[in-house]
Amino acid sequence: MGVGHNQDDAFSMATLDLTTKLGRLTLPNPILVASGTFGYAREMERIVDLGRLGGILPKTITWEPRAGNRPSRTVETSAGLLNAIGLDNDGIELFLEHHLPYLSKLPTKVIVSIAGRDEAEFARLAERLDGLPGIAALELNVSCPNVARGVDFGTDPAKCEAVVRLVTRQCSLPVFAKLTPNVSRIAEIAQAAEAGGADGLSVINTVLGMAVDWRRRAPMLANVVGGLSGPAIKPVALRCVYEVSRAVSIPVIGIGGITNVDDVMEFFVAGASAVQIGTANYFDPLVSMKMLDALPGCLSEAGVETISEIVGTLGTAL
Numbered sequence: 001m002g003v004g005h006n007q008d009d010a011f012s013m014a015t016l017d018l019t020t021k022l023g024r025l026t027l028p029n030p031i032l033v034a035s036g037t038f039g040y041a042r043e044m045e046r047i048v049d050l051g052r053l054g055g056i057l058p059k060t061i062t063w064e065p066r067a068g069n070r071p072s073r074t075v076e077t078s079a080g081l082l083n084a085i086g087l088d089n090d091g092i093e094l095f096l097e098h099h100l101p102y103l104s105k106l107p108t109k110v111i112v113s114i115a116g117r118d119e120a121e122f123a124r125l126a127e128r129l130d131g132l133p134g135i136a137a138l139e140l141n142v143s144c145p146n147v148a149r150g151v152d153f154g155t156d157p158a159k160c161e162a163v164v165r166l167v168t169r170q171c172s173l174p175v176f177a178k179l180t181p182n183v184s185r186i187a188e189i190a191q192a193a194e195a196g197g198a199d200g201l202s203v204i205n206t207v208l209g210m211a212v213d214w215r216r217r218a219p220m221l222a223n224v225v226g227g228l229s230g231p232a233i234k235p236v237a238l239r240c241v242y243e244v245s246r247a248v249s250i251p252v253i254g255i256g257g258i259t260n261v262d263d264v265m266e267f268f269v270a271g272a273s274a275v276q277i278g279t280a281n282y283f284d285p286l287v288s289m290k291m292l293d294a295l296p297g298c299l300s301e302a303g304v305e306t307i308s309e310i311v312g313t314l315g316t317a318l
Protein backbone atom coordinates (compact mmCIF):
# COMPACT_ATOMS: atom_id res chain seq x y z
CA MET A 1 0.00 0.00 0.00
CA GLY A 2 2.85 2.34 0.88
CA VAL A 3 4.37 1.85 -2.57
CA GLY A 4 1.03 2.41 -4.33
CA HIS A 5 0.50 5.60 -2.33
CA ASN A 6 3.89 6.95 -3.36
CA GLN A 7 3.18 6.16 -7.00
CA ASP A 8 -0.12 8.03 -6.78
CA ASP A 9 1.69 11.00 -5.28
CA ALA A 10 4.31 10.90 -7.99
CA PHE A 11 1.61 10.78 -10.64
CA SER A 12 -0.41 13.65 -9.21
CA MET A 13 2.70 15.80 -8.61
CA ALA A 14 3.69 15.29 -12.25
CA THR A 15 0.34 16.68 -13.39
CA LEU A 16 0.63 19.81 -11.24
CA ASP A 17 0.76 23.05 -13.13
CA LEU A 18 2.64 25.92 -11.50
CA THR A 19 1.97 28.36 -14.35
CA THR A 20 0.60 31.60 -12.97
CA LYS A 21 -1.43 34.07 -14.98
CA LEU A 22 -1.44 37.63 -13.73
CA GLY A 23 -3.65 39.41 -16.22
CA ARG A 24 -1.60 39.86 -19.40
CA LEU A 25 1.50 38.43 -17.72
CA THR A 26 2.06 34.67 -17.53
CA LEU A 27 4.77 33.35 -15.20
CA PRO A 28 6.24 29.82 -15.14
CA ASN A 29 5.56 29.69 -11.40
CA PRO A 30 4.32 32.02 -8.64
CA ILE A 31 7.59 32.53 -6.69
CA LEU A 32 9.27 35.87 -7.43
CA VAL A 33 11.94 37.87 -5.64
CA ALA A 34 11.07 41.34 -4.32
CA SER A 35 12.58 44.64 -5.42
CA GLY A 36 15.48 45.92 -3.32
CA THR A 37 16.29 42.56 -1.77
CA PHE A 38 17.96 40.81 -4.70
CA GLY A 39 20.18 43.54 -6.14
CA TYR A 40 20.21 43.46 -9.95
CA ALA A 41 20.28 39.60 -9.78
CA ARG A 42 23.85 39.17 -11.10
CA GLU A 43 25.11 39.17 -7.50
CA MET A 44 22.99 36.07 -6.84
CA GLU A 45 23.75 33.91 -9.89
CA ARG A 46 26.47 31.85 -8.19
CA ILE A 47 24.04 30.81 -5.45
CA VAL A 48 20.57 30.78 -6.96
CA ASP A 49 19.39 29.02 -10.13
CA LEU A 50 17.85 32.23 -11.46
CA GLY A 51 16.07 30.40 -14.30
CA ARG A 52 13.90 28.55 -11.79
CA LEU A 53 12.37 31.73 -10.38
CA GLY A 54 8.91 32.77 -11.51
CA GLY A 55 10.25 36.30 -11.87
CA ILE A 56 12.82 38.81 -10.69
CA LEU A 57 12.23 42.40 -9.59
CA PRO A 58 15.48 44.37 -9.60
CA LYS A 59 16.01 47.32 -7.25
CA THR A 60 13.64 50.23 -8.03
CA ILE A 61 15.09 52.60 -10.60
CA THR A 62 14.57 56.33 -10.80
CA TRP A 63 15.26 58.78 -13.63
CA GLU A 64 18.41 60.18 -12.03
CA PRO A 65 20.91 58.08 -10.04
CA ARG A 66 20.31 58.37 -6.28
CA ALA A 67 22.84 57.96 -3.47
CA GLY A 68 20.08 57.19 -0.97
CA ASN A 69 20.06 58.15 2.69
CA ARG A 70 23.02 58.53 5.04
CA PRO A 71 24.04 55.50 7.14
CA SER A 72 22.93 53.83 9.34
CA ARG A 73 20.40 52.63 6.82
CA THR A 74 19.42 49.23 8.24
CA VAL A 75 18.86 47.82 11.70
CA GLU A 76 17.63 44.41 12.83
CA THR A 77 14.56 44.33 15.05
CA SER A 78 12.59 41.49 16.67
CA ALA A 79 11.69 39.19 13.79
CA GLY A 80 12.28 41.97 11.31
CA LEU A 81 14.54 44.36 9.46
CA LEU A 82 14.13 48.11 9.48
CA ASN A 83 15.56 49.94 6.48
CA ALA A 84 15.80 53.47 5.24
CA ILE A 85 17.91 52.96 2.13
CA GLY A 86 16.19 55.85 0.35
CA LEU A 87 16.09 54.35 -3.17
CA ASP A 88 19.85 54.21 -3.65
CA ASN A 89 20.06 53.18 -7.34
CA ASP A 90 22.01 53.71 -10.54
CA GLY A 91 19.32 55.65 -12.44
CA ILE A 92 17.70 54.59 -15.67
CA GLU A 93 20.54 55.15 -18.12
CA LEU A 94 23.03 53.05 -16.16
CA PHE A 95 20.33 50.45 -15.62
CA LEU A 96 19.79 50.20 -19.38
CA GLU A 97 23.51 50.14 -20.10
CA HIS A 98 24.80 47.82 -17.36
CA HIS A 99 21.99 45.80 -15.83
CA LEU A 100 19.28 45.22 -18.44
CA PRO A 101 21.59 43.46 -20.96
CA TYR A 102 22.34 40.86 -18.28
CA LEU A 103 18.79 40.67 -16.91
CA SER A 104 17.21 40.35 -20.36
CA LYS A 105 19.23 37.20 -21.10
CA LEU A 106 18.03 35.39 -17.99
CA PRO A 107 15.61 32.53 -18.61
CA THR A 108 13.02 34.12 -16.33
CA LYS A 109 10.63 37.07 -16.33
CA VAL A 110 11.99 40.47 -15.33
CA ILE A 111 9.57 42.98 -13.86
CA VAL A 112 11.19 46.40 -13.65
CA SER A 113 10.31 48.51 -10.60
CA ILE A 114 10.21 52.26 -11.21
CA ALA A 115 9.66 55.35 -9.05
CA GLY A 116 9.12 58.88 -10.32
CA ARG A 117 9.10 62.16 -8.43
CA ASP A 118 5.84 63.07 -10.11
CA GLU A 119 3.34 61.60 -12.57
CA ALA A 120 5.23 62.84 -15.59
CA GLU A 121 8.46 61.20 -14.42
CA PHE A 122 6.71 57.87 -13.84
CA ALA A 123 5.39 58.12 -17.41
CA ARG A 124 8.80 59.10 -18.79
CA LEU A 125 10.41 56.06 -17.12
CA ALA A 126 7.68 53.78 -18.47
CA GLU A 127 8.05 55.16 -22.00
CA ARG A 128 11.83 54.68 -21.89
CA LEU A 129 11.40 51.01 -20.90
CA ASP A 130 8.47 50.18 -23.17
CA GLY A 131 9.31 47.78 -25.96
CA LEU A 132 12.82 46.95 -24.77
CA PRO A 133 13.67 43.25 -24.99
CA GLY A 134 13.63 41.28 -21.77
CA ILE A 135 11.14 43.37 -19.79
CA ALA A 136 7.98 41.44 -18.97
CA ALA A 137 6.16 44.09 -16.94
CA LEU A 138 6.55 47.20 -14.80
CA GLU A 139 5.94 47.59 -11.09
CA LEU A 140 5.17 51.14 -9.97
CA ASN A 141 6.76 51.79 -6.60
CA VAL A 142 4.17 54.24 -5.29
CA SER A 143 4.93 53.16 -1.75
CA CYS A 144 8.54 53.85 -0.74
CA PRO A 145 8.47 55.20 2.82
CA ASN A 146 12.10 56.32 2.76
CA VAL A 147 12.14 59.20 0.30
CA ALA A 148 10.46 62.58 0.53
CA ARG A 149 6.99 62.34 -1.05
CA GLY A 150 7.76 58.70 -1.91
CA VAL A 151 4.39 57.47 -0.71
CA ASP A 152 2.22 60.30 -2.02
CA PHE A 153 0.92 58.22 -4.91
CA GLY A 154 0.24 55.26 -2.64
CA THR A 155 -1.68 57.10 0.05
CA ASP A 156 -3.96 59.34 -2.02
CA PRO A 157 -6.48 57.41 -4.15
CA ALA A 158 -6.86 60.21 -6.73
CA LYS A 159 -3.09 60.54 -7.21
CA CYS A 160 -2.69 56.76 -7.40
CA GLU A 161 -5.38 56.43 -10.07
CA ALA A 162 -3.89 59.31 -12.06
CA VAL A 163 -0.34 57.98 -12.11
CA VAL A 164 -1.43 54.46 -13.01
CA ARG A 165 -3.68 55.84 -15.78
CA LEU A 166 -0.91 57.95 -17.26
CA VAL A 167 1.57 55.06 -17.24
CA THR A 168 -0.85 52.47 -18.63
CA ARG A 169 -1.88 54.86 -21.45
CA GLN A 170 1.70 55.53 -22.48
CA CYS A 171 3.14 52.06 -22.29
CA SER A 172 2.10 48.68 -23.63
CA LEU A 173 3.67 46.59 -20.84
CA PRO A 174 1.56 45.02 -18.08
CA VAL A 175 1.63 47.38 -15.08
CA PHE A 176 1.49 46.45 -11.39
CA ALA A 177 1.06 49.03 -8.63
CA LYS A 178 2.93 48.27 -5.39
CA LEU A 179 0.88 49.44 -2.43
CA THR A 180 1.87 50.68 0.98
CA PRO A 181 0.25 49.30 4.13
CA ASN A 182 0.72 52.69 5.79
CA VAL A 183 -2.83 53.87 5.08
CA SER A 184 -6.16 53.53 6.88
CA ARG A 185 -8.01 51.89 4.00
CA ILE A 186 -5.74 50.01 1.60
CA ALA A 187 -8.74 48.67 -0.35
CA GLU A 188 -9.57 52.23 -1.51
CA ILE A 189 -6.08 52.70 -2.91
CA ALA A 190 -6.30 49.28 -4.57
CA GLN A 191 -9.59 50.21 -6.24
CA ALA A 192 -8.07 53.48 -7.43
CA ALA A 193 -5.14 51.64 -9.03
CA GLU A 194 -7.57 49.21 -10.68
CA ALA A 195 -9.65 52.13 -11.99
CA GLY A 196 -6.43 53.62 -13.44
CA GLY A 197 -5.92 50.45 -15.46
CA ALA A 198 -3.41 48.44 -13.39
CA ASP A 199 -3.02 44.81 -14.49
CA GLY A 200 -2.38 43.75 -10.91
CA LEU A 201 -1.33 44.88 -7.44
CA SER A 202 1.75 44.08 -5.38
CA VAL A 203 0.82 44.05 -1.70
CA ILE A 204 2.73 45.20 0.45
CA ASN A 205 5.76 47.46 0.70
CA THR A 206 7.34 47.95 4.14
CA VAL A 207 5.54 49.05 7.30
CA LEU A 208 6.64 52.40 8.71
CA GLY A 209 8.54 51.99 11.97
CA MET A 210 11.52 53.14 14.03
CA ALA A 211 14.15 51.87 16.44
CA VAL A 212 15.66 53.80 19.35
CA ASP A 213 18.98 53.57 21.18
CA TRP A 214 17.89 54.83 24.60
CA ARG A 215 21.45 55.08 25.94
CA ARG A 216 22.44 57.52 23.22
CA ARG A 217 18.91 58.90 23.14
CA ALA A 218 19.23 58.57 19.40
CA PRO A 219 17.37 56.91 16.56
CA MET A 220 19.08 53.79 15.22
CA LEU A 221 18.48 54.97 11.64
CA ALA A 222 19.93 58.24 10.39
CA ASN A 223 16.59 58.84 8.68
CA VAL A 224 14.93 58.32 12.13
CA VAL A 225 12.07 56.29 10.61
CA GLY A 226 12.25 53.42 8.15
CA GLY A 227 10.36 50.52 6.63
CA LEU A 228 9.90 47.31 8.59
CA SER A 229 10.07 44.01 6.70
CA GLY A 230 10.53 40.30 7.45
CA PRO A 231 8.47 37.83 9.51
CA ALA A 232 7.28 40.61 11.86
CA ILE A 233 5.03 42.04 9.12
CA LYS A 234 3.52 38.83 7.76
CA PRO A 235 0.19 39.21 9.62
CA VAL A 236 -0.14 42.79 8.34
CA ALA A 237 0.63 41.66 4.80
CA LEU A 238 -1.87 38.79 4.95
CA ARG A 239 -4.57 41.15 6.17
CA CYS A 240 -3.80 43.60 3.36
CA VAL A 241 -3.82 40.86 0.70
CA TYR A 242 -7.13 39.59 2.05
CA GLU A 243 -8.76 43.05 2.05
CA VAL A 244 -7.36 44.07 -1.34
CA SER A 245 -8.16 40.83 -3.16
CA ARG A 246 -11.79 41.05 -2.06
CA ALA A 247 -12.04 44.68 -3.20
CA VAL A 248 -10.69 44.32 -6.76
CA SER A 249 -10.96 41.89 -9.65
CA ILE A 250 -7.33 42.16 -10.80
CA PRO A 251 -4.68 39.72 -9.48
CA VAL A 252 -2.72 40.39 -6.31
CA ILE A 253 0.93 39.51 -5.68
CA GLY A 254 1.48 38.91 -1.95
CA ILE A 255 4.62 40.28 -0.27
CA GLY A 256 5.66 40.58 3.35
CA GLY A 257 7.45 38.29 5.77
CA ILE A 258 7.29 35.18 3.59
CA THR A 259 9.99 32.75 4.71
CA ASN A 260 8.75 29.24 3.87
CA VAL A 261 6.30 27.31 1.71
CA ASP A 262 3.58 27.36 4.39
CA ASP A 263 3.71 31.16 4.29
CA VAL A 264 3.36 30.98 0.50
CA MET A 265 0.27 28.77 0.78
CA GLU A 266 -1.24 31.12 3.40
CA PHE A 267 -0.91 34.03 0.98
CA PHE A 268 -2.59 32.03 -1.81
CA VAL A 269 -5.50 31.12 0.45
CA ALA A 270 -5.79 34.77 1.57
CA GLY A 271 -6.10 35.89 -2.06
CA ALA A 272 -2.64 36.23 -3.65
CA SER A 273 -2.04 34.66 -7.09
CA ALA A 274 1.75 34.89 -6.71
CA VAL A 275 4.25 35.97 -4.06
CA GLN A 276 7.47 37.95 -3.82
CA ILE A 277 10.19 36.98 -1.38
CA GLY A 278 12.13 39.87 0.17
CA THR A 279 14.02 39.94 3.46
CA ALA A 280 14.21 36.13 3.65
CA ASN A 281 16.74 36.28 0.77
CA TYR A 282 19.17 37.95 3.18
CA PHE A 283 19.21 35.16 5.71
CA ASP A 284 18.79 32.32 3.22
CA PRO A 285 19.51 33.15 -0.44
CA LEU A 286 18.21 29.70 -1.42
CA VAL A 287 14.87 30.20 0.28
CA SER A 288 12.94 30.61 -3.00
CA MET A 289 14.49 27.39 -4.38
CA LYS A 290 13.35 25.52 -1.25
CA MET A 291 9.84 26.93 -1.69
CA LEU A 292 9.79 25.75 -5.31
CA ASP A 293 10.91 22.28 -4.24
CA ALA A 294 8.17 22.06 -1.59
CA LEU A 295 5.30 23.74 -3.47
CA PRO A 296 4.09 20.74 -5.51
CA GLY A 297 3.81 18.69 -2.30
CA CYS A 298 1.70 21.40 -0.65
CA LEU A 299 -0.60 21.75 -3.67
CA SER A 300 -1.01 18.03 -3.76
CA GLU A 301 -1.78 18.00 0.00
CA ALA A 302 -4.38 20.71 -0.65
CA GLY A 303 -5.93 18.52 -3.36
CA VAL A 304 -5.44 21.02 -6.19
CA GLU A 305 -3.59 20.78 -9.50
CA THR A 306 -3.19 24.47 -10.29
CA ILE A 307 -2.36 27.57 -8.27
CA SER A 308 -5.57 29.31 -9.30
CA GLU A 309 -7.66 26.59 -7.63
CA ILE A 310 -6.37 27.59 -4.20
CA VAL A 311 -6.26 31.38 -4.60
CA GLY A 312 -8.72 33.21 -2.33
CA THR A 313 -10.23 30.03 -0.89
CA LEU A 314 -10.23 31.29 2.69
CA GLY A 315 -13.39 30.26 4.48
CA THR A 316 -14.47 32.93 6.93
CA ALA A 317 -17.40 31.06 8.42
CA LEU A 318 -15.27 28.83 10.67
Ligand SMILES: Cc1cc2nc3c(=O)[nH]c(=O)nc-3n(C[C@H](O)[C@H](O)[C@H](O)COP(=O)(O)O)c2cc1C
Binding pocket: 034, 035, 036, 037, 059, 060, 081, 083, 085, 087, 113, 141, 178, 204, 205, 206, 228, 229, 230, 231, 233, 255, 256, 257, 258, 276, 277, 278, 279, 280
Ligand atom coordinates in the same frame (compact mmCIF):
# COMPACT_ATOMS: atom_id res chain seq x y z
C1 LIG B 1 16.75 46.63 2.26
C2 LIG B 1 15.44 46.72 1.53
C3 LIG B 1 15.35 47.49 0.38
C4 LIG B 1 14.14 47.59 -0.31
N1 LIG B 1 14.09 48.32 -1.46
C5 LIG B 1 12.92 48.35 -2.18
C6 LIG B 1 12.86 49.02 -3.43
O1 LIG B 1 13.85 49.55 -3.94
N2 LIG B 1 11.66 49.03 -4.07
C7 LIG B 1 10.54 48.42 -3.59
O2 LIG B 1 9.49 48.45 -4.23
N3 LIG B 1 10.59 47.76 -2.40
C8 LIG B 1 11.73 47.71 -1.70
N4 LIG B 1 11.78 47.02 -0.52
C9 LIG B 1 10.55 46.38 -0.02
C10 LIG B 1 10.47 44.91 -0.42
O3 LIG B 1 10.44 44.74 -1.82
C11 LIG B 1 9.21 44.25 0.21
O4 LIG B 1 8.05 44.88 -0.30
C12 LIG B 1 9.20 44.35 1.72
O5 LIG B 1 10.48 44.20 2.25
C13 LIG B 1 8.27 43.34 2.37
O6 LIG B 1 8.64 42.01 2.04
P1 LIG B 1 9.60 41.10 2.98
O7 LIG B 1 9.04 41.14 4.37
O8 LIG B 1 9.55 39.73 2.36
O9 LIG B 1 10.94 41.71 2.92
C14 LIG B 1 12.99 46.92 0.19
C15 LIG B 1 13.09 46.13 1.34
C16 LIG B 1 14.28 46.01 2.01
C17 LIG B 1 14.36 45.15 3.24
